[in-house]
Amino acid sequence: MKRLFWIFVIVAGVFGGYLIVRGLGQLAQQDPKVERPVGGIVVGAPLRMVHLYFGASNRVGLIAEERAIVDPGGPEKLAEAIATEVFRGPQTGIGVTGFAPSTRVRAFYLAPDGTGYLDLSQDILDGWPQGDGLEWVSLGSLVRSLTANVPGVRSVRILVDGRTVQRTPGSIPLDLPLEPEGFGAAASGETEGGGSEMETDL
Secondary structure (H helix, E strand, C coil), X not given: CHHHHHHHHHHHHHHHHHHHHHHHHHHHHHCCXXXXXXXXXXXXXXXXXEEEEEECCXXXXXXXXXXXXXXXXXXXXXXXXXXXXXXXXXXXCCCECCCCCCCCEEEEEECCCCEEEEEECCHHHHCCCCCHHHHHHHHHHHHHHHHHHCCCCCEEEEEECCXXXXXXXXXXXXXXXXXXXXXXXXXHHHCCCCCECCCCCC
C-alpha cells in the first residue's frame, strides 16, 4: 500500500511538471518577445520617415532633415510627435532652432478646415527665440514640419496654455493661422552639409 502511494506521488509529479512546461511553451508562442526601448525607439514599433525643417545657419530660409520616428497613429498624435522632435533640434548639426528644449506640446487639434491648433507650454514664451530672424525660422520649422508630414494640416495656429497669443516679441502675428507658403526653403548657396533644400508644394 505504501509502495502504491509513492508510485502515485511520482506519477502525479511528472504529470504536473509536464503541464507546467506545456503551459510555458504556449505562453511563449503567444508572446514571443517583449518590446524594449533601444536608443529611444521601441523595438518592433512601426516607424515613419519624416522631413523636419530647421533654420539655415544664416537664418534665411529653411533646410530639411530626414528622421525616423515612432509612428503613434492618427494625425493628432503624429503632429504632437513631430512638434516634439522639432523642439529637440537638428541632429545633423547644420540647422538652427530657437525654441527652448523644455517646450512641451500640450495638445494638437485638427479643425475641419485644415487648421492645426498646436497648444504649447508656457516654456515657449519664457525662452522665446531672440531676434526677428531666429523667430521667423523657428516658427517656420514648426509650420513646415507639420504641414509637410501630417495629412490634412494646411496651416498652424499657435496657442500657449490653451490661450491665444497676439504676437511674438519680434512682432510676428500669432493670432491667425500660419501657412507654409510664408516660410520658404534656403537658397541653394546657403544649404550646408547633409541638409537638403527641399521646397514643398503645399
